[in-house]
Amino acid sequence: MLFICYPKCTTCQKAQKWLDEKGIKYELRDIKEDNPKLSELKKWYKNSGLPLKRFFNTSGLLYKSMELKDKLPKMTEEEQLRLLATDGMLVKRPIIVTNDKVLTGFKEAEWNDLIK
Numbered sequence: 001m002l003f004i005c006y007p008k009c010t011t012c013q014k015a016q017k018w019l020d021e022k023g024i025k026y027e028l029r030d031i032k033e034d035n036p037k038l039s040e041l042k043k044w045y046k047n048s049g050l051p052l053k054r055f056f057n058t059s060g061l062l063y064k065s066m067e068l069k070d071k072l073p074k075m076t077e078e079e080q081l082r083l084l085a086t087d088g089m090l091v092k093r094p095i096i097v098t099n100d101k102v103l104t105g106f107k108e109a110e111w112n113d114l115i116k
Contacts (some may be wrong), residue, residue, distance in 0.1 A: 001026040002097040004036070006088070015094045015106040024115060031088035031095075038085040044095070045081065048102035052080055055092055055104055062089045 003019060003026040005012035019026055036044070045052055053072065057063055068090075072080060084090055092104040096114065103110050 002029060003027065004029045004031050004093060004095040004097070006031050006093050009093060011106050012094045018108065018111065022115065031091055031093050035088035036085060036091060038081060041081050041084050044097060044102040047100060050104065052077055055084055057090055057092045060089055062087060
């Protein structure tokens with residue numbers, strides 16, 4: 001299991017504590033230091049079943065400063081994925097990746113379902 005987070009993010013800290021308390025083994029990856037590659041994002045998006053917008057950190061400063069709320073609807077999926085691959089701070093976190101499932105953000109009920 002891959003756990004992708006930004007260590008300074010309180011939601012990521014909460015998710016990591018949750019994983020640790022459940023005794024779940026994971027590989028930790030700092031999204032700012034090791035930004036997801038385009039190929040990874042494409043695979044995760046496909047495996048997640050989520051709308052692509054769920055992969056964007058819509059509350060982030062970079063998202064807001066780039067005015068992506070207005071720009072994303074006019075972009076193709078490929079353009080959006082390429083944009084996500086440019087900077088980890090654009091990507092919603094934490095992300096949990098298993099062999100066949102991907103979750104963005106920390107919603108305890110979703111994460112509980114994933115580990116069952």
